[in-house]
Amino acid sequence: MRPLAALVLACALAVTLAPVVSAPALARSEALPYEEIPALPIDWQKAGDETAALLSEYIQVDTTNPTGNEKAGADFLATRLAAVGIPSEQVEHAPGRSSLIARLAHTPVAGIVSEKPLCLLSHIDVVTAEPSRWPEGKGPLSGAIVDGVVWGRGALDMKGLGAIEVQTMIELVRLGVPLRRDVILLAVADEEVDNIGMVDIVAHHWPRIDCSQVLNEGGLGIKDLLFEGQTVYGISVAEKGLLWVRMVATGPAGHGSSPNPESAPARLRRALVALDAYDPKPKMHASLAQLFHNVGATRGGVVRYVLNHPRMLHGRLLAENAGRALLTDTINVTGFNGGLAPNVVPSEVSANLDCRLLPGTTPEAMLARLRTLVPDPLVRFDVLDASLANESPVDDPFYRALARHVVGGRTDAVAGPALSPGFTDSLLLRPLGVHAYGLAPFEVTVEQAETQHGHGEHVSVENLRNGLRTVLGAVIEVAAVDPKHPVPAAPTPN
Ligand SMILES: [Zn+2]
Incomplete structure (x- = not known):
């Protein structure tokens, strides 16, 4: 088995894994x-x-x-x-x-x-x-x-x-x-x-x-992803949602020579430290579990057993950045705004937060989590954009056709459903009732x-x-x- 780092890296590229011909999702294929x-x-x-x-x-x-x-x-x-x-x-x-x-x-x-x-x-x-x-x-x-x-x-x-x-x-x-x-x-x-x-x-x-x-x-076929000599085609069926916010701290302006713990920069610094306490519960999406199951179907013994009990993989996945992105809601600090001169304390400074949400977590719930982590009344969260995660069924003739044709009868390749930590235009189409597949x-x-x-x-x-x-x-x-x-x-x- 290849290091999970490779899997996780590939997943970070919005790729996720996919199933083999004997997968349950394909069993009903007409x-x-x-x-x-x-x-x-x-x-x-x-x-x-x-x-x-x-x-x-x-x-x-x-x-x-x-x-x-x-x-x-x-x-x-x-x-x-x-x-x-x-x-x-x-x-x-x-x-x-x-x-x-x-x-x-x-x-x-x-x-x-x-x-x-x-x-x-x-x-x-x-x-x-x-x-x-x-x-x-x-x-x-x-x-x-x-x-x-x-x-x-x-x-x-x-x-x-x-x-x-x-x-x-x-x-x-x-x-x-x-x-x-x-x-x-x-x-x-x-x-x-x-x-x-x-x-x-x-x-x-x-x-x-x-x-x-x-x-x-949405997905790609990755060579040697989990096992040497095997290519795994991930068909993206789900994409995480998002909450983009500006975390804005306010306080008295003043001279840089006199530090004031009530100032906006001091409040923002404490708020950022508070975000480190965020410890989300891991949750494996059904597509990822199906992926492991499908890859496991090509193996035997302990490897197959582990791939069929993906909770056993949580620890290893959580140890990798991209693995955590697949298993949890995430908060990522992506930039800072405010304060130009080194000797002037501004009355407002802010940080940009990119939060990505698993299916089942609403932007409102994530916003409430942020407020719990940072209870300071002089730190507010301005919502820049928000969208729910969404997914398409694998029980669909087009999904099945893509999975079968991309594998093409090969025994050294598998295809299966995947959750993408990033999003594409498919996120805008699924609310219209469209089944969207990324491959x-x-x-x-x-x-x-x-x-x-x-x-x-x-x-x-x-x-x-x-x-x-x-x-x-x-x-x-x-x-x-x-x-x-x-x-x-x-x-x-x-
Ligand atoms: Zn693109």
Whole structure:
């Protein structure tokens, strides 16, 4: 068994673990056994290369946020879709900042009401980068393809999956797959900073989308995560909630030469020390327990026993920062405000607190906890943002299809549900009743996963090819009129 540090590190990257074919959640599956999934008449080598070329060009469109400039990215994707006849529209949230909505319509069948659409979601923006820290010739906006690897900001987070989703739409058209429900591609602006794209779409444009299931970012496949030679694909089904507050201390202003325990800085210092007394109860979310169970199903003896009794792992998980983030509500001091001159005592100073909440903890409950820890009446908590945790069921055909296709019949890989300590746009969609699943279908090392938001982000062409196979296969399974025969027979020559 690998050190839990690796697991915990991967979890910190919003990745969590997933289940094996024999997992209870999959036992009820009515979907096709893997061996009955039809082979598609696709040249996968060519399709993978085409996806890589698309990603390379997409990376070269600068959508670094801030400022985002997502309209340029939306225009690029729209052109690629239009080339095979897929119409799209753009929603402008601010000058230069657009999201793209494209739709493949279902084939109406008399007397049958079509299911709600399936949505392939991505964000167009990428985070900033320090080009001087990237490898020579493989910079953040290069899109360089070297030795079967595509380099650039967004390769993993998340232009890579965005490119796969666009290629999936293109292949559905080329194959002529008759659909029983609309398949919508949604590429949004500003996931990385303020979520203005998805907030605007949810508030003003949702009726045009109104999908029941979404594929989004959230999980990855991590090589050798718990055991050498085994890859674990975490499909994010749940995301922690948040409470962002400014802890503001007030007191008399004065001269720095005369310390006063009643001053605002003195009160803030005591409040920060008081926060150290926070000792939350660990709670293992059902997805994580299921993950351990699924990995355990591939093992025997003591290892299997321990993985089936995850409370035995609490101590080790709590010893790691990322493990604690998975098992507990957290309070993180992320910054300070106030007081410019060293000899002037200001009347107000504050600290920013980023609190992340497990499913079941409300922002109100966390606020009450903070007030109990810091009872000083001259320290107040200004709420900046708050959101409940939420989750989607694993008892869902799309979840099952993703889990099965990403494993692809391999015996050295498992897939299962995961709780993400961070959040994505999925957090905004689940309250609408949408089942949202997070999976970038790539197989990477822990070190490669860390290049997201770091230096030298890259993805292999092989990962793009396998990712396309995963997404296209899962989409056909839940959206084609006949998943067993998704491609119309060629007309018989006469
Ligand atoms: Zn992302």
